[in-house]
Amino acid sequence: QVQLxxxxxxxxxxxxxxxxxxxxxxxxxxxxxxGWFRQAPGKEREFVSAINEGGxxxxxxxxxxxxxxxxxxxxxxxxxxxxxxxKPEDTAxxxxxxxxxxxxRKADDYDYWGQGTQVTxxx
Numbered sequence: 001q002v003q004l005x006x007x008x009x010x011x012x013x014x015x016x017x018x019x020x021x022x023x024x025x026x027x028x029x030x031x032x033x034x035g036w037f038r039q040a041p042g043k044e045r046e047f048v049s050a051i052n053e054g055g056x057x058x059x060x061x062x063x064x065x066x067x068x069x070x071x072x073x074x075x076x077x078x079x080x081x082x083x084x085x086x087k088p089e090d091t092a093x094x095x096x097x098x099x100x101x102x103x104x105r106k107a108d109d110y111d112y113w114g115q116g117t118q119v120t121x122x123x
Contacts, residue, residue, distance in 0.1 A: 001026060001112070002024050002025060002026040002028065002029060002032065002098050002111070002112045003024065003025040003026065003112070004022055004023070004024050004025075004096050004097070004098065004112055004113060004114035005022065005023050005024075005114050005115065006020060006021065006022045006094065006095065006096050006114045006115065006116060006117040007020070007021050007022075007023075007117060008020040008021050008117060009093075009094060009117030009118045009119045009120075010118075010119070010120070011120045011121075011122065012086055012119075012120070012121055012122070013121070013122050014086060014087055014088055014121055014122065014123050015085060015086065016086050016121070017082070017083060017084045017085075017086065018083045018086065018119060019080060019081070019082050019083070020036070020080065020081040020083065020094055020096075020117060020119075021078055021079075021080055022034070022036075022078065022079045022080075022081075022096030022114055023076070023077055023078050024077045024078070024079075024098065025077065026077075029074060029077040029098075030053060030054075030074040030077075031053060031100070032053065032098035032099060032100055032111075033050055033051070033052050033053060033098070033099045033100075033104050034050065034051050034070075034072060034079040034096060034097070034098055034099075035047065035048075035049065035050040035051075035096065035097045035098075035099060035104050035110060036048040036049045036050070036070065036079075036081045036094060036095070036096055036097075037094070037095045037096075037097060037107055038090075038092035038093065038094045038095070038119075039092055039093050039095070039116075040091060040092040040093075043092075045095065045107045046061070047061050047104075047105045047106075047107070048060070048061055048064055048068065048081070048094070049061065049064065049068055049070040049081060050070070050099075050104035050105070051070040051071065051072050051079060054074075055071060055072040055074070058070040058071075059104060059105075063089075064083075064090075067083065067084050067085045067086075068081060068082065068083050068084070069081070069082040069084075070082075079096060081094070081096075083119070086119075086121045087121060088121045088122065088123045089121075090119060090121050091119060091120050091121050092118075092119060093116040093117065093118050093119075094116060094117050094118075094119050095113055095114055095115075095116045096113070096114045097110035097111075097112060097113045097114070098110065098111055098112045099111055
């Protein structure tokens with residue numbers, strides 16, 4: 001079992017940056033693909049990014065490509081989401097999740113989720 005806890009959210013002006021962290025418990029953290037999703041009020045949870053086991057390959061939604069970067073430090077059981085050039089439309093609760101098998105773009109395929117961290121981007 002894996003427990004996840006996000007941190008690093010907050011209020012930032014458009015064009016600014018934030019770095020989210022997600023710390024996991026459990027000895028099998030490094031065997032999971034780790035994903036980031038976000039959910040704005042009244043909208044479904046949407047895929048943002050995922051990073052594979054070992055951290056060699058990362059995937060991004062088109063809406064964040066070139067602005068967001070995922071990384072992981074398995075020695076610390078931590079995955080990061082560096083968010084640059086933030087826009088008001090990036091405002092949402094951001095969740096990290098872990099997936100062992102399935103589609104990393106589908107929230108329903110994820111095995112574990114954190115509680116989420118709020119990101120608010122003002123214009």
